[in-house]
Amino acid sequence: MSAWLRHHRQALLGALGKLRAQRSAAVLNALVIGIALALPAGGYALLASVRTLVSAPGAGASLDPQLSVFLRAEAKRPELEALARKLQSDPRVREARFVSREQALKDLQAVEGLAEVVAALNRNPLPDAWVVRPRAAPGTELEALAGELRAQPAVAHVEADAVWARRLAALAGIARLAIALLAALLAFGLVAITFNTIRLQILTQRAEIEISKLIGATDAFIRRPFFYLGALQGLAGGGLALVLVWGGLAALNAGVDDLAASYGASFRLAFLAPGDALALLFFSGFLGWLGAYLSVSRYLLEIEPR
Amino acid sequence: MISFSGVAKRYPGGHEALRGVSFSVAEGEFAFVAGHSGAGKSTLLKLVAAIERPSAGAVLVNGQNVGALKRAAIPYLRRNLGLVFQDQKLLYDRSVFDNVMLPLSFGELSGREAARRARAALEKVGLGAREKANPVQLSGGEQQRLAIARAVANRPAILLADEPTANLDADAAAKILEIFAAFNQVGVTVLVSTHDEALIGRFAGKVLRLSQGILAS
Numbered sequence: 001m002s003a004w005l006r007h008h009r010q011a012l013l014g015a016l017g018k019l020r021a022q023r024s025a026a027v028l029n030a031l032v033i034g035i036a037l038a039l040p041a042g043g044y045a046l047l048a049s050v051r052t053l054v055s056a057p058g059a060g061a062s063l064d065p066q067l068s069v070f071l072r073a074e075a076k077r078p079e080l081e082a083l084a085r086k087l088q089s090d091p092r093v094r095e096a097r098f099v100s101r102e103q104a105l106k107d108l109q110a111v112e113g114l115a116e117v118v119a120a121l122n123r124n125p126l127p128d129a130w131v132v133r134p135r136a137a138p139g140t141e142l143e144a145l146a147g148e149l150r151a152q153p154a155v156a157h158v159e160a161d162a163v164w165a166r167r168l169a170a171l172a173g174i175a176r177l178a179i180a181l182l183a184a185l186l187a188f189g190l191v192a193i194t195f196n197t198i199r200l201q202i203l204t205q206r207a208e209i210e211i212s213k214l215i216g217a218t219d220a221f222i223r224r225p226f227f228y229l230g231a232l233q234g235l236a237g238g239g240l241a242l243v244l245v246w247g248g249l250a251a252l253n254a255g256v257d258d259l260a261a262s263y264g265a266s267f268r269l270a271f272l273a274p275g276d277a278l279a280l281l282f283f284s285g286f287l288g289w290l291g292a293y294l295s296v297s298r299y300l301l302e303i304e305p306r
Numbered sequence: 307m308i309s310f311s312g313v314a315k316r317y318p319g320g321h322e323a324l325r326g327v328s329f330s331v332a333e334g335e336f337a338f339v340a341g342h343s344g345a346g347k348s349t350l351l352k353l354v355a356a357i358e359r360p361s362a363g364a365v366l367v368n369g370q371n372v373g374a375l376k377r378a379a380i381p382y383l384r385r386n387l388g389l390v391f392q393d394q395k396l397l398y399d400r401s402v403f404d405n406v407m408l409p410l411s412f413g414e415l416s417g418r419e420a421a422r423r424a425r426a427a428l429e430k431v432g433l434g435a436r437e438k439a440n441p442v443q444l445s446g447g448e449q450q451r452l453a454i455a456r457a458v459a460n461r462p463a464i465l466l467a468d469e470p471t472a473n474l475d476a477d478a479a480a481k482i483l484e485i486f487a488a489f490n491q492v493g494v495t496v497l498v499s500t501h502d503e504a505l506i507g508r509f510a511g512k513v514l515r516l517s518q519g520i521l522a523s
Contacts, residue, residue, distance in 0.1 A: 217412050
């Protein structure tokens with residue numbers, strides 16, 4: 001094993017040893033960090049679940065603006081092809097999906113409570129349609145695109161869910177911003193907690209640091225265990241935040257199940273995606289390291305052998 | 307090996323601890339820095355170990371100008387020095403063995419080699435059987451021997467000791483000096499500060515006599 005790796009292993013084991021030796025303080029710190037991180041993480045998970053709910057097929061809503069372009073039953077082939085070409089080449093269109101009238105009927109049948117109604121129909125009353133997701137944000141540009149599509153000979157009717165989308169997008173934007181602000185504020189708190197913990201640790205180990213410097217330890221060697229300590233503390237807090245979010249969502253899901261059932265639907269608040277959970281752990285570890293880095297940079301230079 | 311040329315040290319507040327000090331200690335030499343309390347002995351040793359920087363003049367240790375060393379280079383200078391203090395500066399939350407392992411953990415040695423060297427250093431100072439003990443369980447003389455074991459574990463070329471026998475009885479003090487003499491026999495340059503003239507008389511070596519910061523001719 002190279003000396004560099006051995007020093008890192010030594011620093012990591014030393015930091016773990018300190019956490020073990022000061023178990024109750026370490027648990028309390030992790031708890032404070034965990035609660036602080038659980039709030040924005042939980043909010044993020046709730047928002048993601050709501051997005052999933054409103055974007056689900058049949059939900060009739062989306063946080064992204066959407067145009068439903070219904071086609072005339074008697075439209076001629078060249079007219080249909082001209083419309084398809086326009087949708088595929090228009091730079092304002094992000095995605096255009098053709099939904100045949102048969103597919104639309106199937107989708108309708110799949111909606112809870114409508115199967116019997118659809119079965120009672122003598123014929124399929126639904127038209128062929130294009131579902132268009134524009135690049136443009138809800139606003140005048142979207143209205144202009146809807147107008148142009150309306151003018152196409154193959155088109156019977158264009159339904160722009162711009163108002164609904166605009167409101168929903170605005171609400172989601174506010175929620176995202178609130179979560180981001182909360183996360184930033186609590187991240188600052190986490191850095192401050194780690195900063196103070198490491199400061200106290202440095203003061204406790206003052207004699208050891210002074211002696212180590214006297215007998216040839218480099219600043220990097222002295223700093224390293226504190227960095228590991230900060231990062232481990234952040235990681236422990238991040239892990240605890242995940243547990244708290246999972247527990248909180250599980251508790252909420254008991255009530256959500258009943259509510260969804262009363263609408264004849266099934267819906268559950270989902271836990272963070274694996275990538276998001278990993279990102280939370282990485283972020284919490286990084287913030288712990290940052291707090292340690294700031295503390296060590298501030299206080300370690302003050303300790304010099306005399 | 308150690309060379310002072312016109313060295314002065316003035317502390318903030320104006321106190322002049324050393325004035326125009328010039329001397330040299332050759333490789334493998336044994337030297338005492340003698341003088342009363344406040345004569346500047348500790349300051350002189352601190353300048354060698356780069357704990358203090360000279361206000362004027364040049365301090366050369368192993369060919370390096372200590373006054374001009376960058377902060378990052380100081381640990382590497384100190385790894386070639388073995389430092390022993392009057393108050394031992396031991397870590398009392400660790401075992402005797404772990405105290406000696408401390409300087410060995412900074413370097414490139416493998417864990418096994420570092421442990422071997424730590425045990426060898428403890429054997430040399432007669433503490434081989436006490437490696438698991440806590441330093442508080444040791445007598446004053448044993449604690450000082452432990453400090454010497456830690457200082458020599460890295461096999462330094464120079465051993466610096468600042469009043470290592472000040473708190474010890476005559477027998478324990480003589481034993482400590484015998485250990486220094488033994489290391490000097492194998493080529494280690496030794497610089498010991500003391501105010502104990504009787505002790506100096508019992509060991510052969512160069513004597514640098516300081517009085518109020520000035521080196522007597």
